[in-house]
Amino acid sequence: MKSVLIVDDQEEIREILAFGFKEAGINVFEAGSADEALKICQSQEIHCLISDYLMPKKNGADLVRALRDLEIQIPVFMMTGYLECPRQELIDLKVQATVFKPFEPDELILQVKKVIG
Numbered sequence: 001m002k003s004v005l006i007v008d009d010q011e012e013i014r015e016i017l018a019f020g021f022k023e024a025g026i027n028v029f030e031a032g033s034a035d036e037a038l039k040i041c042q043s044q045e046i047h048c049l050i051s052d053y054l055m056p057k058k059n060g061a062d063l064v065r066a067l068r069d070l071e072i073q074i075p076v077f078m079m080t081g082y083l084e085c086p087r088q089e090l091i092d093l094k095v096q097a098t099v100f101k102p103f104e105p106d107e108l109i110l111q112v113k114k115v116i117g
Helices: 011-023 034-043 060-069 087-092 105-116
Strands: 003-007 027-031 048-052 076-080 097-100
Touching (some): 011 105, 034 048, 034 060
Parallel strands (some): 003 048, 076 097
């Protein structure tokens, strides 16, 4: 079974996305911080990461950089509510797509399913 890791410091966002992915038959892991997400990625088989960009302490780009440093190469969808998100940085980190909040969870789920198969 394919699995996704949803990383967001807002629990309600994680819950909404987790419900949709579970309904689509995808295993879901959740993390409220970049550090927690990093631990999960090191201990579980994750097929796709969906992360908020702006989080306390470490942002989504910091998380992706740490994953790449560990040679964990999984597709990443970055969520943000800010139009001034550093797009070039995300391109350099090979982020699959930037998803601007608010968004339709079903659309994101479809995009992820296309990527992970």
